[in-house]
Amino acid sequence: MQQQRVYVVDDDQGMLDSTVWLLESVGLQAIPYTSGQAFLDNYSETLPACVLLDIRMPGMGGLAVQDALRERGSQLPIIFVSAHADVPIVVRAFRGGAVDFIEKPYNEQLLLDSVQRALRLNQRPSASSPQTAEVQERLTQLTSRERDVLLPLVQGYSNREIAEQLGVSVKTVDLYRSRVMKRMQATSLPALVGMAIGVGLIEPFKLQAR
Template identity: 75%
Template sequence: MQQSKVYVVDDDQGMLDSTVWLLESVGLQAVPFTSGQAFLDACDGHLPACVLLDVRMPGMGGLGVQETLRGRGIELPVIFLSGHADVPIVVRAFKAGACDFIEKPYNDQLLLDAVQAALERSQQQLAGSAPRALVQARIDSLTPRERDVFVPLVQGFSNREIAEQLEVSVKTVDLYRSRVMKRMQADTLPGLVGMAIACGVVQALSLR
């Protein structure tokens, strides 16, 4: 498994250097950046990692960086560091998905504990995304007609209702249903529904 990375983004060179030194002293791989944009240009959301992000920086601040990450679909655990942690900023950071918010000057052990928790969260997220990617690949492999049957099937419609919607025979729907189950490698209908929910084809609350 590739070593986890800790991205450190802080425009204060002294603080950046001391944070990198602390992380490396316990065997972590720290990657420093002095601006949010430089970090965004280099970060890889497909590796186990977290980011220590200064709130106030020239140009793009920490909250802007966090918003850009979310816009790109990168679920990188974010730990904010700030010497001026007023309540509205803290609330906004957590609402946007931050996993911690630490005031400067920080306690070394507190920071290391937060980083370890964030890296574990990142590894769990990546481990969970692999099965979803496989299921999504199966969904993408469905033919247009198979997908026409797949979607109402996982929404809870019966074969007869699907046949009426598509203006085909029930026997034809039975055939395509069998193909869908086989292509999706689903043993049961509930299993197929679970796959569809996991990949966002349907929402659990919208099922019949």
């Protein structure tokens, strides 16, 4: 059986080394690159693989690398990692076909689980996938007020802006936001945005301007 490989693209050498060590500790072949261009010049799609791609890098950033891969017709699943995640960036990443978006510093098991899912994929899950059905089921469990908070939240509005829209206090929005995250089983805002896009709750091309 061919060893599965993970391309790790990150300009932070310390983060790169620790991620490579983590992946190799579970038997994966980790191939490191410190720049997006170096990765694009050397990657191959002849073996099962996925890409762990940092968003912010000198020169060519992660989103630009994603665009370049799409232009080449690449089918490599992409997992973005970033310490600087805001909703427009997350939505653009998912709109471009990313399979996950993980915030730094990441939980090691969360990252490994995401990599294993990505390696099983040739493309993003379809709308009829079991994962999407699970998210739909969680949505039905939200109260009307929780849904009122969920929609502007994944569109990129701040808690204060949501409070103004709903005519409630910021503290109340904080409470409902916490409940939404728990009911949706979302470990982060990027994860929640990914769910919303996956089930068609929000239109990726209509974002709150920043």
